[in-house]
Amino acid sequence: MPELENDQSPRNRILEAATSLLRESGRDAVSTRSVSAAAGVQPQTIYRQYGDKAGLLDAVVAEGFREYIASKTARPRSDDPVEDLRSGWDLHIAFGCENPALYVLMYGEPDASRPLTSAGQAADILRELVEAVARAGRLRVDVETAAAMIHSAGVGVVLTLVAQQCFAVEGLADSVREAVIAAITTDAESKGARGTSGSGTHAPNNRAASNHAAKHAIALRASLGDAADSLSPGEALLLDELLRKIAAS
Known part of the structure; x- marks a missing residue:
């Protein structure tokens, strides 16, 4: 924790001591007595x-x-926003x-009654990465669903690895990463994606056209930004509903 090294106030000495004990020996090592001894303060100071x-x-x-x-x-x-998703996943793992031990506290035991601002900021970074994929026209599901899939899969993988001391499940993180990315993204648009047709191919072309429209609806919804401010609340709601329906197609 480099940002704490230059601040040796009792509060930060306590925080640094608790974090070090957690990382070195696990949660059970973080007791009032051990933290006060490591920080050089009285137990009452912690309270x-x-x-x-x-x-x-x-x-x-x-x-x-x-x-x-x-x-x-x-x-x-x-x-390449999809590669940025991969890099973000790898960093998380x-x-x-x-x-x-710190990760289990952060993601394995969240307290909904005391949400942390910093946890929300981490979720915002993931959403920004997913929105970049959407704006590129390469997201096959809506931003919220994609972000939830990545988050839940990533947390599940890390908790599984932590339980196995991060050694016993070789290739798990990469395999799940690629499965999730395949489920939520699509390749760059290929020929025929607009559904322009030959004889006897109406069903596949209709499906391709629907997929094409869905990708662009997702991209438009992610790209609106400040442009939505020019709409009335009713117009914004209607547009969002329409884009969601097209995206779900």
Whole structure:
């Protein structure tokens, strides 16, 4: 946690000590006594700064998300949004295997009653990656569904790997990554995608035309941005409903 190294206030010494204990020895090692000893403070100081152990662990999780987000935002984007999805997936898997106990707290035991802003920021980064695929006309499902599929599959893979100490399931992460990407993306548009036809091919061409329209509806919905501000609330709702229906075709 480099951002904490120059701040040796009791609060940050406690946070740094708890994070180190978690990473080195697991959650059970993070007790009030062990943290206070490692941080060089009285146990009462932990309660004054963080309320209780749950509050301290929330702070550790928030710091973990900040570290994760920093690594995601530092990674340069390429000119291929699908490859950026792959890179983001690989970074997520690597972070989980490098920080197993922290990852389990971040993603394996979320507390819906105390949502973290930093967790929402991580989800926003994933959505931005998916929206870039949609704007390129290469997303075959809506943005929300694609992001949910990637997130749930990625978390499931990491938790499986963590349970096996990240060694026992060789090739799992790559195989699931490619299966999910195949399910949510499509290749660049090929000849005949618009459904222009020859004799006896109406059904396949109709299907191709429908797929073509769906991809572009998804792309338009992801690309609207500030342009939607020129619409009335009713118009915006109607347009969104129409695009969703076309995308679902």
